[in-house]
Amino acid sequence: MPRPQSALASRLEFLGFRVPVELIRRLSFPTAFRLGERLGDLAYVLARPQRRTAMINLAIAFPEKPIAERREILRESCRNFGRMAVEWCHMHRLTRETVAERVTFADPDFWYGPAQRIIGTTGILVLTGHFGNWELFAHAIGLHGNPVHLVHRPFRNPLFDRFVNDERQRSGTVLISKRRAAHQIIRVLQSRGIVAIPFDQNATGRWGVFAEFFAVAASTHPGLARLHELSGAPVYPAFLVRQGRSPQHRIVIRPRVETVHTGNSAEDAIENTRRFNRAFEGMVRAHPDHWIWMHKRWRTRPPGEPSIY
Numbered sequence: 001m002p003r004p005q006s007a008l009a010s011r012l013e014f015l016g017f018r019v020p021v022e023l024i025r026r027l028s029f030p031t032a033f034r035l036g037e038r039l040g041d042l043a044y045v046l047a048r049p050q051r052r053t054a055m056i057n058l059a060i061a062f063p064e065k066p067i068a069e070r071r072e073i074l075r076e077s078c079r080n081f082g083r084m085a086v087e088w089c090h091m092h093r094l095t096r097e098t099v100a101e102r103v104t105f106a107d108p109d110f111w112y113g114p115a116q117r118i119i120g121t122t123g124i125l126v127l128t129g130h131f132g133n134w135e136l137f138a139h140a141i142g143l144h145g146n147p148v149h150l151v152h153r154p155f156r157n158p159l160f161d162r163f164v165n166d167e168r169q170r171s172g173t174v175l176i177s178k179r180r181a182a183h184q185i186i187r188v189l190q191s192r193g194i195v196a197i198p199f200d201q202n203a204t205g206r207w208g209v210f211a212e213f214f215a216v217a218a219s220t221h222p223g224l225a226r227l228h229e230l231s232g233a234p235v236y237p238a239f240l241v242r243q244g245r246s247p248q249h250r251i252v253i254r255p256r257v258e259t260v261h262t263g264n265s266a267e268d269a270i271e272n273t274r275r276f277n278r279a280f281e282g283m284v285r286a287h288p289d290h291w292i293w294m295h296k297r298w299r300t301r302p303p304g305e306p307s308i309y
Helices: 007-026 029-046 048-061 066-094 108-112 114-122 134-143 158-171 178-190 225-232 267-285
Strands: 104-105 124-128 149-150 173-176 194-198 209-213 215-221 235-242 249-253
Touching: 007 029, 007 158, 029 066, 048 066, 048 124, 066 104, 066 134, 066 158, 104 134, 108 114, 108 249, 114 124, 124 178, 124 225, 124 267, 134 158, 134 194, 134 235, 134 249, 149 178, 158 173, 173 178, 178 194, 178 225, 194 225, 209 267, 215 267, 225 267, 235 267
Parallel strands: 104 249, 124 194, 124 235, 149 173, 149 194
Antiparallel strands: 209 215, 235 249
16 A cells, blocks of 8 residues: 655645646647647656666567667657546546547447447456556546446555546546455456456566566566456456547457466466466557556566666
């Protein structure tokens, strides 16, 4: 659990967040969208330590690409983050009637046919992550008629946490605290719900298992694999993909991840986690500008291995 801040520090930090949000909301959406791109450009220039981390990550993921191409991927990733930030500020304006103007399904026949039958039978575990506009992803699915249960880690600032989560819940998104997730998730799946689990962050301490991500061992939380084993619910990778540099997006649902069930729970969890990593890697390879490269994904190393960063 995040260490709590003092009340004064929380208020000052929240003020520094809330004022820009309100200013951006006063702009027309097209103007705000262009501003977001420029803010992304500025972040690329100013975030020098994070830029170094990102370039290390890109060298791991795409050793075959020239440095100039990796830099351009990072620039576009920063611009995408800027676009996402202003889209989030204006997200409260979307309704069930207008969401299709901004977000549609890449395969609507699957969503309104087989996917609904699967949800009605077992519920679904959604493998996703900090990819594209991940906040709009859950929001849009909810507005399209199937609210998502989202596993999240509370923010350190309680004012920020409350504000962000209130925004998330506008579309019916139900938040599940990471600290008490397992029992709640099983209950949700038993009631035929959709549970989205971010899967792309470094797992610290004793929580992770080492599974390859871009051919390098990455400490990954095996919770998704264990929940899949306990519930029997299928795992579908799903993401929001931006259309070019526009504010339009498509929800991409990839085929169900085929998993192993040998009877050895520990080994199955590791192997299935590898398969989930491969599924996420496939989306990053297809849309490298959609991922947050500045995260130290390979920070935790197997015993005896030197630090990557």
